[in-house]
Amino acid sequence: MIKRYSRKQLTDIWSEENKYKIWLDVELAASQAMEILGHIPKGVTSAVRKKAKINVKRIHQIENKVKHDVIAFLTSVTEKVGIKARYLHQGMTSSDVLDTSFNIQLVQSGKVLLKDIDLILKVLKKKANKYKYTPCIGRSHGIHAEPITFGLKLASFYEEFKRNKKRLLAAINEISTCSISGAVGTFANVNPSVEKYVAKKLKLKVEPISTQVIPRDRHAFYFSTLGIIASSIERVATEIRHLQRTEIYEIQEYFSKNQKGSSAMPHKKNPILSENLTGLARMVRSAVIPALENISLWHERDISHSSVERNIGPDTNITLDFALIRLANILDNMIVYPKKMMNNLNITRGLIFSQEIMLELTKSGLSREKSYKIVQSYAKKCFAENLDLFNVIKADEYIMNRISPKKLKSIFSYSKHFKHINLIFKRVFK
Numbered sequence: 001m002i003k004r005y006s007r008k009q010l011t012d013i014w015s016e017e018n019k020y021k022i023w024l025d026v027e028l029a030a031s032q033a034m035e036i037l038g039h040i041p042k043g044v045t046s047a048v049r050k051k052a053k054i055n056v057k058r059i060h061q062i063e064n065k066v067k068h069d070v071i072a073f074l075t076s077v078t079e080k081v082g083i084k085a086r087y088l089h090q091g092m093t094s095s096d097v098l099d100t101s102f103n104i105q106l107v108q109s110g111k112v113l114l115k116d117i118d119l120i121l122k123v124l125k126k127k128a129n130k131y132k133y134t135p136c137i138g139r140s141h142g143i144h145a146e147p148i149t150f151g152l153k154l155a156s157f158y159e160e161f162k163r164n165k166k167r168l169l170a171a172i173n174e175i176s177t178c179s180i181s182g183a184v185g186t187f188a189n190v191n192p193s194v195e196k197y198v199a200k201k202l203k204l205k206v207e208p209i210s211t212q213v214i215p216r217d218r219h220a221f222y223f224s225t226l227g228i229i230a231s232s233i234e235r236v237a238t239e240i241r242h243l244q245r246t247e248i249y250e251i252q253e254y255f256s257k258n259q260k261g262s263s264a265m266p267h268k269k270n271p272i273l274s275e276n277l278t279g280l281a282r283m284v285r286s287a288v289i290p291a292l293e294n295i296s297l298w299h300e301r302d303i304s305h306s307s308v309e310r311n312i313g314p315d316t317n318i319t320l321d322f323a324l325i326r327l328a329n330i331l332d333n334m335i336v337y338p339k340k341m342m343n344n345l346n347i348t349r350g351l352i353f354s355q356e357i358m359l360e361l362t363k364s365g366l367s368r369e370k371s372y373k374i375v376q377s378y379a380k381k382c383f384a385e386n387l388d389l390f391n392v393i394k395a396d397e398y399i400m401n402r403i404s405p406k407k408l409k410s411i412f413s414y415s416k417h418f419k420h421i422n423l424i425f426k427r428v429f430k
Helices: 008-013 016-037 044-051 056-066 069-081 083-087 094-130 150-175 192-201 217-243 272-285 288-293 304-333 338-345 351-363 368-385 389-394 405-411 421-429
Strands: 135-140 143-149
Touching: 008 094, 008 304, 016 044, 016 056, 016 069, 016 094, 016 192, 044 069, 044 083, 056 069, 069 083, 069 094, 094 150, 094 217, 094 304, 094 421, 135 150, 135 338, 143 150, 143 351, 150 217, 150 421, 217 272, 217 288, 217 304, 272 304, 288 304, 351 368, 351 389, 351 405, 368 389, 389 405
Parallel strands: none
Antiparallel strands: 135 143
């Protein structure tokens, strides 16, 4: 992943140094279990732990000759440890190390992503409460519908990220398995107790049945979850982009003192961060299909999944981490324009209250079809001639014989639309 969209905490997790360190942890845990069982001499684990050093450059040099990364790793360890290192990897296969270690990296990444989501939830809760009763127009199909509040909009995002947190917790649990079962998963040359010990030592669960690999449906679930979270990020980013459009301009990304919006037009303030998040979301989602396709491997195992995971493992987690933190910062620093929201509410001069007029007419005895037709005809007239719906309705004796002036006035207010906000907030923020 390029540095522009990376944070050190995640790049460290996916560094070569950390990968090989985890490989060594797996081998040490397995050798410790074998010592306890009496399958290898005592003192092997302590000797390896004391003398083994991770030398990424040396591992790559060996791999260039042997064309096998795990053998290269074990050879580099042997060079440092000496003859006792021959007891490492007894009865194990490469995937025992690779899959267990890959899952550990996913768990490490997932825990960071959980913290990122917690940060977004914190910001959204704060902002939702601040703008709980700030009126703005609700839109469907991009067209003015009925009034809502900006706080409700943010509360909707909050609830979605609550669900994302639950999904990610489930995905981390799904991927937290360990396999030390040998060449085709039969434990032919390694005791199942070794796997159990390694799993406990590394805070994982035993994979109930592996072939040579941990089944890839687990990984597909994890990466699919990241794809859903990325889409939630894009949903918020898209809303910010729409609301910053010149014609709307209800909110704005923070624009620093020396920031420049365009190389050609000095007046521009573009929602570049939200646009960036839209692009990053596409990158995260692009990993989902390859992860799903990795489920179907030949027989007990092939390596068609390997090249995919070497890419999507680091890139997807690093990108999503960056995107979540960027979104939290955008939300925390965004500029909100309540007056502009109110101006936009009134653009249609009362048309947004058409539904309740129709409902009142049906209560007076008219059919829904006739009521709809009457109100729609006036709505079209108001829109075409830029008239105020309240005045047009008030001047119609037929309607006013069915709706009292007091009731008509109450219809053209926001109170009815906001009377259940507390209920909704209690549901979301309980």
